[in-house]
Amino acid sequence: MKTSYDVIVVGGGVIGSTIAWRIAQTSRKVLLLERGRLGQEASSAAAGMLGAELEMNEPGPFFQLCLESRELYPTFSDELFDLTGIEIELTPNGILRLARTTEEAAQLQETAAWQQLHGGSAMFLTSTQIAAMETSVCETFGGLFLAKDGNVNAALVTRAVGKAASLTADVIEGSPVYDIVFSPTEVTVRTATEQYHAEKVILANGAFANQFLPSMHMPPSLIPVKGQLLRIQPSGHVKLTRTISHGHFYFVPKRDGTIIVGATEEPELLSHINTVSGLSQLLLAVQDVLPGLRDAAFVDAWTGIRPLLPTREPFIGPVDANSQALVAIGHFRNGILLAPVTAEIIVSLIEGKALLAHHKAFIPQIPVSQVR
Ligand SMILES: Cc1cc2nc3c(=O)[nH]c(=O)nc-3n(C[C@H](O)[C@H](O)[C@H](O)COP(=O)(O)OP(=O)(O)OC[C@H]3O[C@@H](n4cnc5c(N)ncnc54)[C@H](O)[C@@H]3O)c2cc1C
Structure with missing residues (x-):
């Protein structure tokens, strides 16, 4: 039987889990595929600083993005606690x-x-x-x-967003994605034993994204x-x-x-x-x-x-104008801080809403120099 979704998210770190949860809240059918256990990589390892102002060297869209995500944290924390019972120790x-x-x-x-x-x-x-x-x-x-x-407790944030995703979307752990194939009508995502179909795929597999960037016509620059x-x-x-x-x-x-x-x-x-x-x-x-x-x-x-990423800032958005593929990668030292705003941007894109001006700086095909 053919298994179809509105959206498939590849990678269950803090970024992929938050995105899967937030899209599922819009009543779309979402599948999150994680090759091992949710949160097993960078997200659980992080120190958990919400350092929106800490390492910023200049004003611009990235500074704005960091401030915005920090502002989202109190509500994010409350929502996660209400849904999962996990207190993320926002301090x-x-x-x-x-x-x-x-x-x-x-x-x-x-x-x-x-x-x-x-x-x-x-x-x-x-x-x-x-x-x-x-x-x-x-x-x-x-x-x-x-x-x-x-700061927050990064391991608890990661556990909470993983649980939130599991409560609202289909989540399959122990399921490495091997291949993503695009056709005019759908995206096919293949694991060793299954293939899943969707309207859109979101790549959120952290430091391992180079595996799929060429199939999305992007250089493997991570x-x-x-x-x-x-x-x-x-x-x-x-x-x-x-x-x-x-x-x-x-x-x-x-x-x-x-x-x-x-x-x-x-x-x-x-x-x-x-x-x-x-x-x-x-x-x-x-x-x-x-x-x-x-x-x-x-x-x-x-x-x-x-x-x-070479820009030292994340890519958040579609890989080309009418793309079935979106990416949320390259969060480097700030992925815990940026998870709430990253998911908000992706949800806006999925819902076809206009992006705020400074969010456009993170869409892969728009050079950052054009929007600063
Ligand atoms: C030492 C250290 C300290 C840090 N401190 C902070 C901090 O204080 N504050 C802060 O904001 N950020 C911090 N960060 C950064 C933050 O941890 C990362 O930016 C963030 O975790 C990235 O999240 P992610 O979901 O993109 O990646 P990850 O957490 O790495 O998740 C990617 C997931 O994709 C899965 N995956 C990979 N390939 C596949 C595949 N083919 N199929 C299916 N699944 C796949 C992986 O198993 C993994 O679970 C720190 C990072 C490190 C390493």
Whole structure:
């Protein structure tokens, strides 16, 4: 018997699961195919920062997209709790981005100026103010306080959106997609044992998207970037009250009292091995940036593979004008933050609604330079 859907989503990470759930809410028949277990890759591994203002270097559509998704999080969290009973630990306690040289301080002051102009909450604080806020941090030359950024428990978000998808759409785990074939009337998605048909397919398989991009007339330009993280448990009464960031390193306090320390950036690596050099970098960063936590206990370590596109921004939308194929890939360091807005954009496209101007910047065939 022929199995037909309105939409098939390939990949059950935070992006694919959120999209499947949100499209199913529009009464469409949706199938989500995941090659292993839902959330088994980058999404469950993430540190969970909602760093809409954290790593932004310039104003533009991407900054707007990040702010917008952060704003969606309280409602997203409530809806997930109501549907699944899973509390994602949304903690809007701000992020401190440290300056450790006068040059870094000058750069962060410039960042604060443009972010405030474009709707951000960044405020430059002196070293004395920072020392008063966080007793475990090193000497600084001041830093940015990003009051509206925060964090969630990424593993719980991923579990919640996976459960939301399972409650509203057909979800098949352990089902790797091997082939996607387009005909004028439908899309056929093949697994080892089955073939499924739909009006549209949405590619959301993270760092593994290169497998299908050529069949969608797109270059296989996605770069997997391995990241290693570890977790520590502070001793005694020493603690961190908000996320601290310096360079590529960050320290994210979680509700259970532990702190996630991240992360390495290792391009072109699909391996899941924690290495001596990777973990050493992270442990040295703790001693260097948070000397007050040098006696914290090591708890555990893990890895994840970030999906990076050459633009360093995601592709969200159809691969050509009348396409049966849409992509939601390349969320790199911000996929947890961007899941709510990514799904909103995809739902608008499926429903044939007009996109907001800054959303058009992420449609693959429109060069970003044309919409900035
Ligand atoms: C170390 C690290 C720290 C991070 N920290 C943060 C953070 O603090 N904040 C933040 O916002 N983001 C963070 N990120 C980024 C975030 O994790 C990613 O951007 C996000 O998880 C990407 O989600 P995804 O659903 O696209 O990919 P994934 O979670 O990788 O999901 C893709 C899914 O597709 C499946 N799949 C692959 N091929 C197939 C196939 N052929 N058929 C069927 N299924 C397939 C995979 O099994 C996988 O489950 C971090 C990432 C890493 C690695």
